Amino acid sequence: MEAGGRRARRREAAEYYRGQRVPERMEEALNALFPLSPGDLYGELANYLSKYSKAPVICKLVGRKVLDGVGQPTLEVEIYCTVKNYEKRICSTVMSFHSQIPENALPEKIEAEEKERNDSVNTAVEWVNESLNTMLRDLEPTDQCQVDKMLGEYFTNKVEEKKNIQRQEEEEEEEAEATLALPPRAPSPATPPGKKKSAKPGKKSSVAERPIPPAEPADPVLCGSLAIGGTSLAIAKAGATISHVPLYSHIALLKHDQESPEEMTLPLPMVTLLNCEKMSPSKLKLVKEVMLIPPVQLSLKQGIERVLDIQKEMTRLLESPGKMPGPQPADGKKGRAQNSGKKSLPQFLKRISHLGCLTTGYDDVEQLLLVMQTACSNIGLELGTDVYLAINCAAHELMDYDKGKYEILTGTFKSPDEMVAMYGELIDKFPFIIALIDPLRKEDREQWSNICCALGSKCYLIAEDAATCISKLKTDQNINTPVCSGVVLKYVNETKVSDLIELTGILHGQRHITILGSPDGESSDDSLVDLAVGLGARFIKLGGLSRGERVTKYNRLLAIEEELAKNRNLRETKLEFVAFAEESQPENQLSDELPPPEQD
Known part of the structure; x- marks a missing residue:
């Protein structure tokens, strides 16, 4: 008798879990207790619990060479963050190169410019994937000031490294010249840019005008510097995404010390x-x-x-x-x-x-x-x-x-x-x-x-x-x-x-x-x-x-x-x-x- 009762109860349990009778009562009970649908209820619980989760941090940077609008190589930087213990791709940014190769340039000039550009992009990709990837790991993407401070220090060190290499190369060249006992180079007779040639005696000058200031030397661009700008901007985009605001609002908050402008x-x-x-x-x-x-x-x-x-x-x-x-x-x-x-x-x-x-x-x-x-x-x-x-x-x-x-x-x-x-x-x-x-x-x-x-x-x-x-x-x-x-x-x-x-x-x-x-x-x-x-x-x-x-x-x-x-x-x-x-x-x-x- 007891065995038959147990079998009957098992059948009732099976029917319950198969959803043949009891789910209607369960649904009525849930609706009475929770007016939200199950999906909305889970969403509300997730939002509530997310307030107590750890803030997202940077877990990985990925740099790669891509093409710009005219088919020339440039840098893309991707940001991955750890969000609720999961690695998630947040955003990416593509940098614009600082110069464009002139269309009427000589073939030698074009070849030199293309080589310099490729070297710069390749170096930038290397910086992002290696040094910057390690350096910025576990930082919060919303901490723009700290990220930019570290990027600035990294760039300054790279500039110093470049200067030291140049000094060493110059010293080696001077030692080589001293060893060969080469005669000193005669000064070039060419007139430097911005300075006028002196008029010959007896020749009248057409108009007495002041000499123009010479052209200032172009600011040197460090090979790989794209990585600094690309990473900083990518972090800003990631901070906006994590904060659930548009990038322009995130920039305005950074500019106004986290106070949102009314207009x-x-x-x-x-x-x-x-x-x-x-x-x-x-x-x-x-x-x-x-x-x-x-x-x-x-x-x-x-x-x-x-x-x-x-x-x-x-x-x-x-x-x-x-x-x-x-x-x-x-x-x-x-x-x-x-x-x-x-x-x-x-x-x-x-x-x-x-x-x-x-x-x-x-x-x-x-x-x-x-x-x-x-x-x-x-x-x-x-x-x-x-x-x-x-x-x-x-x-x-x-x-x-x-x-x-x-x-x-x-x-x-x-x-x-x-x-x-x-x-x-x-x-x-x-x-x-x-x-x-x-x-x-x-x-x-x-x-x-x-x-x-x-x-x-x-x-x-x-x-x-x-x-x-x-x-x-x-x-x-x-x-x-x-x-x-x-x-x-x-x-x-x-x-x-x-x-x-x-x-x-x-x-x-x-x-x-x-x-x-x-x-x-x-x-x-x-x-x-x-x-x-x-x-x-x-x-x-x-x-x-x-x-x-x-x-x-x-x-x-x-x-x-x-x-x-x-x-x-x-x-x-x-x-x-x-x-x-x-x-x-x-x-x-x-x-x-x-x-x-x-x-x-």
Whole structure:
């Protein structure tokens, strides 16, 4: 009897676990006790218990060689963290290389540049996978200051190692020369750059001019330095991911000592429309890039759409030269002189530059601006009201050191003082140009001061070439650049996120505007946009609206605008020119707000 009872109870238990009768009662009981579904209940418990789990720490760094937007090698850094006792890939970042090989370079130059670039990337990969991987293990990715401090110390040690190796090589070379008893080398008769040859006796000098300052030596780039910048940025992305916030919010928190700003502004885009480099078959050398800046009254989305409309019309004009107007009088005698003879129309090269824009050539600046005005007028827009222009002059590429002058057109030379006067006439005639980038070499500091005093209240005078090495820009809380309205900062080489945060703080404190710019050798990583937004940059310079590595950044900027507008954190941008005071005027002179041109 007892055996039969046991068998009956076993059958009931089996039926219970098979879910034939009792699960309905179980479900009713669970619903009564826990209104959440089982899945939601487990999620709530997991979230609750996760508060008591150990904070994620870095467990592995992976560096690898990848290709950038033009097929050149560069560095990718991946971050893995230990999250709740499991190894998890958090994020990766791809660095942009600091320089681009010129398309018209000699074969020997191209070969040397490619070898140097490969060596630098290979060394960076080695640093990440070996030294940095060991050094940063078990650190929290949210501790950006500690990570950047260790990266800075590591880089400093590598620089010292390089110097010691160079000293040892020089000593060995001197010993070898002493052993061979070689005669001392005769000094070279060549004139160093920046110094003029002395005139022969009896020969009249055409114009008595001051010698120009010689070119400062280029800042050396340590082989492998990509690893420092790539790792710092990857850690910042990992910290944002672990904290469950966007990267731009994480950067803003780092900048404001973990206090989230109530409102944020978006940087205005400087969208490159035309690339007019010296390699183009034209006479004009003064203009490297022509950029469009939408007005602040438009949303970013509206501004990008307006720029696209102008780009389409410019493409149509350049592909149909017969439809382009001839030179028109801009005003007075200069206009009539312009019409006196026919000028050849600009030659359009049917390809997209590595900057993601149209490539073309022009005979002079006025012809270029005339075509821009025509394109805008054809679609019902007006330069200076509906859109503004910025010009990258890249003056450091124009200097003829034998003559000591800038070659602005083929065969046309101007001294630094004459350049200042020329820019004054240009801005007075075309007030819709609101920014000049690198109008002079960084060595012409006196002329930078002159042009800022003359034009600072009318347009921005931006230094880009002078800001190539971010780590050397700040000295004793000052900016080691010529007098200027602002600088273009590029995240390359040994730059660290903490460097950018500190530097932008100094710049903003000294009424400089900050522009985050992408290098010529760009990658598909869009972190630069988050950096610009989080740091509060006034402008962002990303190139044109073509090529995937450029467009992906504009798309990221549009996404951030949508997110900030949805959260009501978006503050309207204001543009103000810096009115540079004379020495006799107070230093706290107010800035002039950018007005639209007066309308009749």
